[in-house]
Amino acid sequence: MGLSNFMPPGSDDGTGNGGGGGLPPRSPSMGMPSSGGPPDDVTDLLVDYNEKFKNADPTMFRDTLIEQVLSVVISKTKPNALLVGSAGVGKTKIVEDIARRIALGDTLIPDQLKNHTIYELPIANIIAGTGVVGSLEEKVKAIVEFASDPKNKVILFMDEMHQITGGSSSHSDATGRKISQILKPALARGDMSVIGATTSTESRAFDEDPAFARRFSRLIVDELSVEQTLAVLTTVRPGLMAHYLHRIGVSDDVLGSVVQIAEAISRAGQHRPDHAITLLDRAMADRVLEQKKLIVQAENAGDTALAQTLRFIPQVPLTSTRVLDVAKRLMTGNAQRKDLDIAALGATLTSRLQGQDEVFATLMDRLTREELNLFPTKTPTTWLFAGASGVGKTETVKLIAEGMTGMEPIILNMTEFHSAWSTSKILGAPPGFVGSDSNQELPFDTLESNPHRVILLDEFEKADKAVQRLFLSAFDEGYIRNAHGKMLDFSKALVICTTNAAQEALDGRMIGFGSNPKSISNQSLTRALQQAFDAELLGRFSLVVGFNPIDRETYRQIMAADYERQRERIVEAKPRLAQTLPASMPDDELRAIEEATYVESQGARPARKAVRIWIEDHLLVAQTGSTAVTSPSDD
Known part of the structure; x- marks a missing residue:
């Protein structure tokens, strides 16, 4: 999604079908252009970006990319650009800004593009109403003829362009292939200029059709930095405030908090500046509703004076606390992480489980440090509990889950994942395999509704190496993708693995850091665990503890x-x-x-x-x- 969806309210919305960029006037009697223009049904399929975004705010920090796009579009051969980047980085906004510059006669626009018009061609507009055989082809051919006519001075823009490549499972139907096959000759001859946009993941669909892909010059749209995102928020703030009738005030300090909170509390796959703009917009909307609710409550209580006072407050300030609350709800819905009472959790552990006081002291110290949140990360908290069978590892995880979330942990018995194909039990079956169309719930689907969960991977050493490496990716990146490309976000979870490995090193010896001759150091424990786990996997655990044997x-x-x-x-x-x-x-x-x-x-x-x-x-x-x-x- 481009930043156009977050265009500051109050700017010209446009009709999407206005004339501009050299389009000849229509004949009032015939409904047809006087000479060389397109028929009505073609223009009805297109959205005039010049007219729609001529009054939009300029895009920021994209001058270099805009120049690259312009240089591709004015090329003699293959004047077609493909913008590739993560969702929310502003690909569509770049095209909107080029259209704005053309409409306003910006000096940066080369002479070859003066008086040109950028038209968006929504894929849905092509497909709609094509039930009659041959109607789809007629539509596409009419668009190609219109865009190829030099008199019309047209640049086509196709958002989500992967939909017509036929490379992904959701769009590999005959309709998409027909569209791309009709477009290929015109693209190869350079008769028409096209700008496409797609995400980094979905751009892989182009690899399925190399002949189509080679007609485009791929341009990478990078994610904006935190500082650049703050500058973008400063630009969109006036439009958002106008949208809410200037009843919500947003200070510079709160804008800075929005960026920080959006970074700390966001789902994997959300990118700057889109998620920060969304958070600011939703926080302002939430404040409007809260103020309205207070007025209604005062009226229902018969306090007319208070209701009048609240109604005529000129501007209600948006606070960082409000932004944080909205961010948590956007992240988890109504599922909120309960307040953690570390002292109570420690007391519960020591009363329920005996002989592990040193271990519990270490765990409570680590939880206390985690609660400070001084160094936010995009990766989960990962612990490894080692020890013989029956020493309390699994019970400890369950008690921690109850104390932290009020729920049972998500438990995977890793003895069930003894082969490389077992990953399908976690990710689902790949497309084309048996069960790929199943709607059966997978173990980590619940993370979508509540990412603040405790995950127990029991007897982790018994899982196949391929399964262990799958979780290595989750520990390292904070997410994994399932078989259908959906992102599973582990970044807010506490993942605890248990293992019976290294029993020889632990038998008869206490775990600690003192001078006890029976104590074993963490280094010795880690070396013993390397017999069961790869070194790079062990390195991803932020805490490795050994449970004492039961005497x-x-x-x-x-x-x-x-x-x-x-x-x-x-x-x-x-x-x-x-x-x-x-x-x-x-x-x-x-x-x-x-x-x-x-x-x-x-x-x-x-x-x-x-x-x-x-x-x-x-x-x-x-x-x-x-x-x-x-x-x-x-x-």
Whole structure:
């Protein structure tokens, strides 16, 4: 989308069919031009950019690109330019500004282009009403004849030009190919001048038709810098304020905040200056609605004086806080990240999981630093939890997700992704493969509605290398594209991978940074993990922590804590049944169960089952007076 869609309100909107640029007058009696002009049905298909944008604001920072376009268009052979750039960088705006300069007789315009008219040819206008066989060809041929006639002095502009190349799955129908095949001869002879625009991704469609692509000179439209975007906002501000009847004031400081917030809170694939202009526009609109709501509330409450005061405030200032709030809603809809209470989360972790206090202290310190947001990035926060089975890695992720988002994490069991083809379970099937047209929800589709999620990639070392490299791209760039080209934005997520690798390095040794002879350094842990992961993948994790193995004493603590939680739950659910349960498990019982069920390689996993069996046995004895059939050692 070009910047034309954000043209400051109040400038001449144009009709899109006005005459200009040397178009001869029409005969009032016949509806046909007096000589050499186009028939009515051709001009009805076109939009006169000279007339539409003659009063538009000049584009900024694009003089070099405009000169490049002009140099291509006045060439003797292949006078056709293709503008390629990311969506929102201002490709269409460049063409609009050239049309404005031609209409106003700008001195930069070469003599060969004076009195020319730039007409946009919307693809939809060609296709509409072509149900009759041959009508499409007649339309295109009439346009070619009109644009090729030197008397008409026409430059055609085709936005989203990839639609007629037949190179993408969504537009590879016969209609697009017919249009391009009719255009090719005229383009090759240089009889007509065409300016096309397409995105960087969709420009790959031209590779499917090399004969068509070689008739164009490709010009790259780069994204504006932050400083240039701020200057553009300063230019569009008067038009936006006029659109909102000058009831919303926007200071220079707020404009600077708009640029910063747009950079920090935006989806992958949004580019300057488009997303900053959109944010400013939406924030001003939101402020208008908020002011109206306050007036209505005052009237409903019977406070006429307050309502009158609010109604006659000459100008309401837009604040940076309002802009930030709107940016978050544009990013996530109504799904907002809940306020994180780090102290409460730390207390929950230490009370629910035993033996990992040093690990939790490290995690809370890292979360505290992340909350400062001193160094915003476009990449996700990535952690790697290493440790033996049953030490609490997965449970820790679930508790962090609950504390940060109030929701369960997005969980992928990486043992299911054991082959290179498993990427289709994440990205969908590529076009042409079985399942490519399926509407089945993919695991990361929910990121579109709420990118502030915790993602758990469990047992990451068991995934195929191709799957690991797929996530390497997400860690490095902040996004990946699915099989249909849709961007999956990971930039606001916390991605935590767990692994059972490096158990030999962790067994019997505590993780820490002190003088404990059993401690293992992060460097040693990372070296041990390199046996399971590529070095470049490990380098993408901002934090690598090793969970302590569960010894016998910790195992007893886990059982005691789990018993207390289960007893509280039973007391609430079945208070009469819970009357015989003691407040805590006796030490001798804990030691007996520990002797019977503790397996070093399984960590804390047997503890929960052993506690449940002990509670059942105790209640059965209390109810029937008989000895329970099952004991923890039986399992």
